[in-house]
Amino acid sequence: MNLDFFKLVKREIKIMLKNFSIIYSFSTFFVVASLIFVFSVNDISYVKVFYKSIVWIVLIFSIMLVSENFLNEDFNDGSLKELQFLGFSEESIMVSKSIAMWIMIMIPMLFLMPLVFIFFQITLYELKGLVINLFLATPSLTLISILSSLFSVQLKRNKIIQFVIILPFFIPMIIFTTSTGTLFESHNLKENQFLILIGIFFITLPVCLIAGRLIMREINK
Amino acid sequence: MFTYLPHKDSLKDYLTVEENLLNWLELIGSKIQKEKFFNHLKFFKLNDLRNNLIGNLSQGQRKKVSLTKLLLTKCNLWILDEPFNSLDVDSIKKTKKMICSHKANGGSVILASHINLNIEGSKRMFIKSPKQKISNKIANFDTWDNIK
Numbered sequence: 001m002n003l004d005f006f007k008l009v010k011r012e013i014k015i016m017l018k019n020f021s022i023i024y025s026f027s028t029f030f031v032v033a034s035l036i037f038v039f040s041v042n043d044i045s046y047v048k049v050f051y052k053s054i055v056w057i058v059l060i061f062s063i064m065l066v067s068e069n070f071l072n073e074d075f076n077d078g079s080l081k082e083l084q085f086l087g088f089s090e091e092s093i094m095v096s097k098s099i100a101m102w103i104m105i106m107i108p109m110l111f112l113m114p115l116v117f118i119f120f121q122i123t124l125y126e127l128k129g130l131v132i133n134l135f136l137a138t139p140s141l142t143l144i145s146i147l148s149s150l151f152s153v154q155l156k157r158n159k160i161i162q163f164v165i166i167l168p169f170f171i172p173m174i175i176f177t178t179s180t181g182t183l184f185e186s187h188n189l190k191e192n193q194f195l196i197l198i199g200i201f202f203i204t205l206p207v208c209l210i211a212g213r214l215i216m217r218e219i220n221k
Numbered sequence: 222m223f224t225y226l227p228h229k230d231s232l233k234d235y236l237t238v239e240e241n242l243l244n245w246l247e248l249i250g251s252k253i254q255k256e257k258f259f260n261h262l263k264f265f266k267l268n269d270l271r272n273n274l275i276g277n278l279s280q281g282q283r284k285k286v287s288l289t290k291l292l293l294t295k296c297n298l299w300i301l302d303e304p305f306n307s308l309d310v311d312s313i314k315k316t317k318k319m320i321c322s323h324k325a326n327g328g329s330v331i332l333a334s335h336i337n338l339n340i341e342g343s344k345r346m347f348i349k350s351p352k353q354k355i356s357n358k359i360a361n362f363d364t365w366d367n368i369k
Contacts, residue, residue: 004250011248019235078229085225085300086249 005092008083012100019069026066027108031115033058038119051120052178055130060141060170063105067145068152070097075153081220090213094146101142109134136197137177143201143208144169150215172200223298228306230287234276238267238286241275242293251294261292264319265312280307288316291323299323301332 016022037054041047047054074080083093113134117127148166155162176196232241246253253261262268265285275283284307291299299320305313313336320330321340 007248007250011244014244015233015236018233018240021235073233076229077233078227078231079233081227081229082225082231085227 004088005096008088008092008096009099012096013103016070016100016104022066022069022104023108026062026105027112029065030058030062030108030112033061034116034119044121047120048122051116051122051126052130053174054120055116056174056177059109059134060174063138063141063145064148066104067101067142067149070101070146071149072153075219080216084216084220090216091209093216094143094150094209094212098139098142098146101146102139105138105142106134109138132194133177133197136194136201137173140173140197140201140204141170143204144173147208147212147215150212150219154215154219169204173197176200222296223300224291224294224296225300226287226290226302226304228302230283232275232283232286235274237272237274238262238278239271241286242289245290246293249294253293258293261289264292265289265315281309281312284308285312288319291319297328299328299330299332301330301334303334304332305334305336 034054037058038044038047071080074083080093084090113127113131116122116130117124122130144166147169148162151162151165233244236244242258259268259271262271265288267282267285267289270278270282275286278286284304288304291301304316308316317340320332323330324340324342
């Protein structure tokens with residue numbers, strides 16, 4: 001990796017940290033959507049059973065909500081084209097944006113986790129499992145969301161197709177993130193599905209980079 | 222090494238004029254003294270606006286910020302896409318002066334524009350697809366041999 005890539009990452013993080021509306025809308029949506037689930041169920045014991053599914057579904061929708069800010073804006077103001085002209089590869093643009101987006105998601109999530117702890121009345125041990133899950137699964141989620149954002153640039157009007165194409169990518173994430181917690185309790189690394197989340201990331205990374213490069217080239221045609 | 226200014230200004234609404242330009246300089250790996258930086262801002266009278274958010278500026282002011290990038294770099298080749306859009310008459314004159322001075326210093330400029338600049342020594346060309354029919358009489362472009 002050359003020094004230019006780190007310049008690009010630095011630029012993305014700087015820009016994103018200035019755009020506080022991303023953190024604000026992400027956090028607000030996450031808290032409000034989680035609260036709706038909590039209030040819609042009378043018996044809190046039911047919420048405790050499904051807390052992982054609720055948290056992950058809400059998280060995926062929150063990420064999809066903010067992901068458009070990351071690439072659409074760059075496309076609309078001409079920065080995307082400028083970056084490509086400056087010689088940054090499509091892959092480095094995608095990875096730098098994913099890193100910036102991951103940071104922008106993880107900062108509010110660290111503050112929101114105690115709220116999840118209170119809302120769903122989970123144990124500290126379950127919270128620990130959830131936080132580890134978050135660290136391992138969000139890199140893949142951000143990559144898929146960046147790809148989704150690129151699709152929205154290319155498809156422009158047809159948002160439905162964007163969701164139809166992208167949503168199936170989230171299914172393996174949902175399956176393994178909602179089931180790792182129970183296996184985490186077994187303390188057995190071989191049975192532990194955390195490793196699967198890492199594996200999913202290494203599958204998602206090249207697929208998203210190749211697809212992203214193709215879409216970016218298509219956008220500029 | 223070249224500097225490319227796209228048709229859109231590629232500036233972030235939630236960053237100030239100064240932040241936008243410094244971010245861009247950092248990205249292209251160019252360093253400039255603060256004093257020089259402020260002097261270049263004076264060219265388009267942007268000094269008083271340097272702490273204003275880009276989102277609060279008019280289209281013309283945004284374009285001026287975008288054009289200031291050219292003054293901040295030492296690139297020989299400038300590629301400009303519609304650099305005169307949204308500019309007032311005075312700023313168009315200044316941009317033209319900027320281009321002429323760059324040319325005089327040995328630099329080259331390729332630009333797409335709807336405005337006839339009449340810059341001494343400039344060549345006009347168009348790129349057309351094989352099916353496209355443009356009357357040379359109307360367009361009055363230089364021939365390719367002339368440009369070369």
